Amino acid sequence: MTDDPNNGQPDPDALPDPTDPQLPAEPKNDEVPED
Amino acid sequence: MVVELFAPQLVRNGAPACTLCGGKAMNGLNCTCASERMWLYRASQGRLNVPTCHIRDLTGDCVGGTNLGQMQAVSTTYGITTGKLYQPIDVTQVFAWIDTGRYGAHLNISYQPVAGSPYDAFAGQFRGNHDVFLSNRGTTSGAIRVGDPGASGFRDWPKTLLAQAAGLLDMGGGATLNDEAGRGKCYAYLTPIDPATPTTRYRVTFICRTTLYASAGGAPAGTVTSASYGARRTLHDGLWWYQIIAPGSANNGKWFKPNRCAKITAA
Numbered sequence: 001m002t003d004d005p006n007n008g009q010p011d012p013d014a015l016p017d018p019t020d021p022q023l024p025a026e027p028k029n030d031e032v033p034e035d
Numbered sequence: 036m037v038v039e040l041f042a043p044q045l046v047r048n049g050a051p052a053c054t055l056c057g058g059k060a061m062n063g064l065n066c067t068c069a070s071e072r073m074w075l076y077r078a079s080q081g082r083l084n085v086p087t088c089h090i091r092d093l094t095g096d097c098v099g100g101t102n103l104g105q106m107q108a109v110s111t112t113y114g115i116t117t118g119k120l121y122q123p124i125d126v127t128q129v130f131a132w133i134d135t136g137r138y139g140a141h142l143n144i145s146y147q148p149v150a151g152s153p154y155d156a157f158a159g160q161f162r163g164n165h166d167v168f169l170s171n172r173g174t175t176s177g178a179i180r181v182g183d184p185g186a187s188g189f190r191d192w193p194k195t196l197l198a199q200a201a202g203l204l205d206m207g208g209g210a211t212l213n214d215e216a217g218r219g220k221c222y223a224y225l226t227p228i229d230p231a232t233p234t235t236r237y238r239v240t241f242i243c244r245t246t247l248y249a250s251a252g253g254a255p256a257g258t259v260t261s262a263s264y265g266a267r268r269t270l271h272d273g274l275w276w277y278q279i280i281a282p283g284s285a286n287n288g289k290w291f292k293p294n295r296c297a298k299i300t301a302a
Binding site (some may be wrong): 014015016017018022023025026027028029030031032033034 | 044045046062063064065066099101103104117119120122123124128132138143157160161163164165166185204205206207215216222225228238277
């Protein structure tokens with residue numbers, strides 16, 4: 001038997017949407033050394 | 036149970052060589068892509084195990100490293116659109132979500148404060164921007180279980196170190212994220228929430244020898260030949276695994292794969 005642990009309600013752990021302002025920068029990762 | 040897969044980026048850690056873009060070796064540039072492999076595995080609850088090199092290929096980017104916006108586009112390629120990309124958000128909020136055990140996350144960091152610490156995977160040779168995967172709460176309240184693609188497996192990192200490294204992210208032009216957004220912020224890309232813990236229970240009766248494992252997909256941890264236990268199941272790497280629930284038994288918490296010796300019924 002499988003129960004709905006939230007009893008049909010929204011999950012209390014649900015994430016909020018990102019809020020403005022979001023920063024425009026999208027920094028990339030750098031190259032790491034192999035050894 | 037958290038569904039997780041560790042993905043290394045470097046050949047020395049077992050990742051296959053990634054050569055793209057006309058023969059260019061990409062492994063050293065692929066930490067964000069390796070973290071995305073861990074992210075997709077978690078977000079899909081074990082259904083997607085996408086090679087790191089293929090993730091890099093999907094970005095179509097042959098220049099330098101990659102970023103979280105590109106990973107969001109890769110996730111969309113696989114139909115996963117409910118992850119949340121925060122640029123920025125309070126790092127303590129991200130830790131709180133990870134502590135619930137129901138999310139994983141990319142976390143952009145600078146390796147500057149990590150270099151030379153016990154958590155350094157590059158022997159002091161790297162201090163640039165990096166990306167790690169946060170898989171779960173750590174074994175202590177001050178730690179997070181981290182998949183650093185430069186390392187060889189998951190490991191607990193102090194939250195204080197993660198927060199410091201997140202704030203020092205190099206945003207270009209000599210500015211850090213601390214400079215751009217104030218202290219205590221981070222760039223993070225959260226997985227969709229894990230399904231609520233299933234309450235389905237099973238009954239298993241072993242009628243001949245079955246190997247038990249320490250974890251789903253883990254090392255062998257003995258055998259059982261004749262016994263009956265409660266059990267629950269979870270998806271691991273695309274296969275169902277069952278965990279014995281039998282408090283007081285030496286086999287409590289051990290795992291097994293469905294087989295002809297294990298007669299399983301819904302409890």
